[in-house]
Amino acid sequence: MARPLLRLVQEGRLDLLRDELRPDDVLGSAVQSRHYGRSGDTLLHHAARYGHQDVLAYLVETLGMDVEVFNSDYKRPLHEAASMGHRECVSYLMERGASVDCLKKADWTPLMMACTRQNLEVIKALVEHGANPLLKNKDGWNCFHIASREGHPQVLRYLLDVSPGSWDTESTIKRTPLHTAAMHGCFDVVELLLERCQYKPDSRDKCGVTPFMDAIQNGHVNIARLLLEKHQEGHVHTIQTLLSLGADIHAKDEKSRSALHAACAGQQAAAARILLCAGLQDMPDSTGTLAWQLARKPDVIQVFQETNDSA
Structure with a gap:
């Protein structure tokens, strides 16, 4: 039943999932700790990745799955929902107690994952729930640096508003967000960084x-x-x-x-x-x-x- 269950979760078929999984049967208990594939994702990871908030709720509230369950890369369901831009799933997981600054492999937070995309509403939801914009991953990049690489001026403006010092950062090899934006050809971002940040002319x-x-x-x-x-x-x-x-x-x-x-x-x-x-x-x-x-x-x-x- 493993593969059909996984497909039902990915497709968001809650009606059929309820028929297959009941909290009081053996199969319902087994899926709580079941990890799939090389990545070790659970059904909860897949529901978050595909943006099925109703399936998430069923897995958590009816089957009792842990919102902090992690895969082989220590990625939580919140990482998945944030990286794919699913605001309702992000909000639900945080309301159920998911740690907003949990770390996956290489010390990436959900906010960093969200900044790889342009979904400002997800970023706002994380910050409003206490996500720290100043945290750095193993390469020394914070979320401002990541948004500069991706070329998202509106995300950068928001981060500067809620965390004015987030621009003042360097990676472990002393590269600034201005370096990264210039390298990737993000003209609008470079223009914004020069206007609102105080980078040294020849850093x-x-x-x-x-x-x-x-x-x-x-x-x-x-x-x-x-x-x-x-x-x-x-x-x-x-x-x-x-x-x-x-x-x-x-x-x-x-x-x-x-x-x-x-x-x-x-x-x-x-x-x-x-x-x-x-x-x-x-x-x-x-x-x-x-x-x-x-x-x-x-x-x-x-x-x-x-x-x-x-x-």
Whole structure:
């Protein structure tokens, strides 16, 4: 009966499940401690994962299953419900006494799991029940860091409202949420982080990589331009380091803008000079705009005049 029961739970067939499972029979007692597959999930894990709150209630209240039961990765049903964005299941499990900050393997909390998705209502439910946004997993990431990787500005705004210091965090290798957002090309998130958080302009991780370097190395020129505009110093050394590491100097974003466009938009004369000296040619973007056309400051304009004079 194991496989049919599992399928009934996954499909949310409470009517048939009641016919098969009764608290006073042998089968009803057996499923309370039954773990399925290599992951060791119980029926309660599956009900939470598939979002069947009525099945959860039956398993807990009628069959007496423990809301804190864990699988082989120490994952609780609350982890499952939170990671899949099932608000009703999340609320039910917490009302039945599930620990809001329980840890699964690698020290992930349900709130961290919820922040991998964009379901703000689930995140709010967890926080309102006391979930701690400042807890870190084994890699040193808190929920703010995770939401930055996933590119969820609305989640980040909420976390900043309820926990203003959640932005001030580093992973075990000293990477900030700004590093992570820049690396993954999350432009809206980078924009928000620069607006509302106080990251150092050239913060470096343990390998010496800055958010600007992450953006350029991964071809996110629009983010590199934004960082140049907001952070006005230190980028010449960063560009030199990138070039020495063999970064693709000709990388362009989705609008065919190069690092030279970014330097000119940020009015960075020294950065523009080193890019031109390294062999980067001024080519039009998808709108036909050349980098030099973005130059406004006299010293940036002069860089292109010097280049034309020497050509």
